[in-house]
Structures are given as C-alpha cells and as structure tokens.
Amino acid sequence: MKYRILFFTFCICALGLISFQFKSEPTIIEFNVPKKWPKPIYSFQNNPLTEEGFQLGRKLFYDPILSRDSTISCASCHLQYTGFTHVDHNVSHGIEGRKGTRNSPVLINLAWNSTFHWDGGVNHLEVQGINPIQHPAEMDDKLENVLKKLNASSVYPDLFKKAFGSDKITSSTLMKALTLFTVSLVSSDSKYDKVMRKEKGVQFSEQEKNGLKIFRNNCAVCHKEPLFTSTTFASNGLKMDSLLKDVGRYAITHNPTDSMLFKIPTLRNVEFTFPYMHDGRYKKLKDVINYYSDGIDPSVSYLSKPLKPFHFNDTEKKDLLSFLLTLTDKAFLYNPRYSFPK
Amino acid sequence: MIRKSSLIVSFLMVLFLGFGQTTSLKITFQPRISNETIELNKVYALNDSVQLEITTCRFYVSNFSFFSKGKLLSQQKSAFLLDLEHPTSLDLSFPSMDFDGIQFNLGVDSSTNVAGILDGDLDPIKGMYWTWNSGYINFKLEGSITNNTGKKIPFEYHLGGYLSPYPTIQTISVETEQAENIVIQLDLQHFISAIDVNSCSNVMIPGAKAVELSKLLSNCFKI
Secondary structure, X not given: OHHHHHHHHHHHHHHHHHHHXXXXXXXXXXXXXXOOOOOOOOOOOOOOOEHHHHHXXXXXXXXXXXXXXXXXXXXXXXXXXXXXXXXXXXXXXXXHHOEOOOOOOOOOOHHHOOOEOOOOOEOXXXXXXXXXXXXXXXXXXXXXXXXXXXXXXXXXXXXHHHHHOOOOOOHHHXXXXXXXXXXOOOOOOOHHHHHHOOOOOOOOOHHHHHHHHHHHHHOOOOOOOOOOOOOOEEOOOOOOOOOOOOOEOHHHHOOHHHOOEEEOOOOOOHHHOOOEOOXXXXXXHHHHHHHHHHHOOOOOOOOOOOOOOOOXXXXXXXXXXXXXXXXXXXXXXXXXXXXXXX | OHXXXXXXXXXXXXXXXXXXXXXXXXXXXXXXXXXXXXXXXXXXXXXXXXXXXXXXXXXXXXXXXXXXXXXXXXXXXXXXXXXXXXXXXXXXXXXXXOOOEEEEEEOOOHHHHOOOOOOHHHOHHHOOEEOOOOEEEEEEEEEEEEOOOOOEEEEEXXXXXXXXXXXXXXXXXXXXXXXXXXXXXXXXXXXXXXXXXXXXXXXXXXXXXXXXXXXXXXXXXXX
C-alpha cells in the first residue's frame, strides 16, 4: 500500500515536470544599446525582447501572407541590402503595382524614434505595421482578415504560442511580434562608429576627416550624431511635387507652421538607400549634396530656419560625400540574423 | 476532520459569492431621440419636416470616478467601447458604493492614445482607430437626415484626436440621488439639431471641427 502511494506520487511529479518543460518560457534576449548612444524610446516594458518573438517577427516580415493576395511582404519595400528601403523607386509600389506617394523610409535604429512615417503621423512602433497592411497601395488587406489567415495557418498558431504563450493570434501579438523584429534592426558598426570607438587599425582618410568637419558645421544640426537624425521635422525647402501635392506634417497636425515639414531621415547607410528625399526625387547622393549646396531657394517661406544654400566648393562636396560613405554598415546590411529566414 | 475543512471551504465560498453579488453597480448608457431609446436603422421624426436615421453609434467612455459630497471615493482607469449594434455593451458594471456624483471621459485619454497596440475594447480591429494619424476615434455617429423636400443627406461624424491644440476628449460629470442602476442618457436629438448637417456632413479627421462637435456632445449627457 505504502509503495503504491509512493509510486503514484512519483508518477504525478514526473508528469508535472514533463508538462512544465513543455510549457517553457520564451528566451529573453538583451537589446544592446551601443556605447554612448541615447536611451532607446521603445521600452520593451509590455513586449519583452525574446528570441522566439524576434524570429516570429522576422518570419512575418518576410511573409506575403500579410497582403490581400499574398504577393507583397514587408520586405518587398524594405530590403535589407539597401538599409531596409525600396531602392530605385522614387515612390514605392505595392499590390498590383499600385504606387504610393512617398519614398519608403529605411528601417534603421527605429528603437530611438517616437514618430514614424515622413509626416510623423504614427506615434508608436507597435501600431506602425497596421498602415502598410491596410493601405490600398501597399498590402491592401484588413487587419481582421490577416488575423483570420494567420489563425488558420498550419504554422503560425504554434509559433505565437511559443513566443507569447497563446496560440490565439490577436492584433496585439501580431503587432508585437513584428515590432520585436523591426526594433532589433540596429546599425552601429560603420567605419564612422569604429573610428568613434577608437578601434585599432581603423582611421578616417584626410578626405573623410575634412568631410566630417564640413558635416558637423553644416548638416549635423538636423542629422544629429550618433543616429544621424534629430528625429524631428524640418523643411529643406523642396518645392511641392505638382502631382503628389504632399504637405507633409501639416496633414497630421493642421498647424500652419508644420506645412511642408517632413521627418528628418537618418543618414546611416545612405550610400545604398537611394533615391533620396521624401518623394525620392534625387537618384544620386551627389544630386542631394548639390541641392543643399546651390539648389535651396532661400525665399521659400517654409524653409526651416538654419537652412541656407551652403555653397560648397567641389573639394568640399567630394569630402562630404566621402564622409557620408563611412556611414555604410556592411555588418548590418548583410547580417544573416536580419535576412530571409530559411 | 474532513467535515471541518469542507465546512470552512463552503463558508469561504458563500462569503466570496456573497461579496460578488453585492459589489455590482450597473450603469447603462442610453442614446436617445425624442425620449426614445435609439434603434439603429429606424426613422425618427425630429420635427414636422426633418427625419433622422442612425446607422452607426459607437463611442468610448473611460476613467470613471465616483464622488460623495465632492470627495473622491474610487477611480477606475479603463476604457469601454459602447456600440448600439451590441446593446449589452451599453451596460457597465462597477463595485457598488455610496456615491452622489460620477465623472467620466467621453473618449480615450492621451496616455492610452500613445500606448502602442492594445487589446479588448481598444483593439484597432474595433474600427475606432486611425492608423495613418495614430489615435482613437472617440465617437462615431453615422446616418442620414431627410428634409421635407425628400432630400436625403448622409452624415458621418468620426470625432477624435488627442494632440494639442485639438484634443477632443471631454470630461462629463453627472449627479445622482440613487447609487444603483444608473441610467445615463445621451440626447442625440439635441446634438443633431445643433448641427447644420447640410453644410457639415462629414468630420473624419482631428481638428477644430472635431473639437467643436465633441464639446457639443458633452452637453448631451444627463441622468
């Protein structure tokens, strides 16, 4: 009798242990903030960074299931090798080749941003992804429908259970998973970073050094180091495209002083993120430098205050360009952790 | 021994259930037209010449505070989506207490608007969230009015926006003599009659007009 009780107790304990192991918690991973960088805006408080969550977000990012006809994934307009933007297209095209009205922004160091989109209309990284899913010129689906597709899939419920503890996929877990991937896209390993960290054997050339000086004297107010953006809004005086008629930040705030203001983009990996400006009107970095040098019309009423034509000479232009190329981060652009999951 | 412990358990259960029963205060919201509770898709005569039909009426109430003689008794920081299409959503439950005043928000507060993705009544799939200009639609009213010439004018009022200078959230205070089964009426006849639907049939973005209509709405609640 006694032994029987002992045996039963043993069985129950063993079963408990097995079920405990099956119900394993997701693996917490650390979000590494590069040295001397500001504190990230995204807090992870309600969405802890886990390996399972990151991998799930990565899978979703590359999966066209998020679009109405399963043709477009996030990666269609945000390609890793070009800093997660849509290279070669002035404005991005989505489902059925429909065109949007703006150049797709890069997805770099998003953890340090409090607003998203060129007009800053989106106030939190977790809700950003709903926009491309529902935009008629992007993925043209409905969030409810995407949830239905994911819940009916043979793989996703299990992956969500591993990452978030429940196999019922909701808006919340979908958007949190996507966020865990996009928030992890940190670029901090360019030549510029290595020089700043005083890494052995890495030095700026004379030309790059001069370029940095020019950059700091003229560009760094808006394209503030180390993010190379102040993450605020400004107008560089570009005239409105007569077809797109984009008023920028004004469309969000209806504040007249926000007219024609756009979010200042980061310059990290700028070598590969062409074309440039909110409407992608410049194909080459050289065109952008020429615009800031000689193209700005100082009489434009909405031009942001410190801006003026900088009148760089040819050497200065070349120096500046060579500095900008030091912001290329191959470790980021070719990081296998960010690429299409095999 | 066994009998004693089961007695204790039963006693605790009775105690628990007993408390469960006494801790319920019911607050019901009643959107009304001419002293009638509104039914969707039903035609109401606003006056001799104008008829009104409502097809959607959906709004958030949040952050309920209960007062007694001006003193705060209890506060609950949560938001509820009330939707005429789901009549049970109009009934809210709170712990009962001895109060004589209620204060609540019409709409969702700014901290909730910037909190990222949320569940339940605040899930974006509820159709009360703007994605391109992040923020909740506090109040949604859709329908039409028909004037005596037979002309039908559809209207859509999506009132929201939390950013300065156009925050649309409204604080509403009501006084009451009883502290149970409260009915808070929302007089939409008063609201619609105060709008020139002909010249303002659509409000779909944050801004001055959304603020103006939200203020107008805040005067339409009464017990």
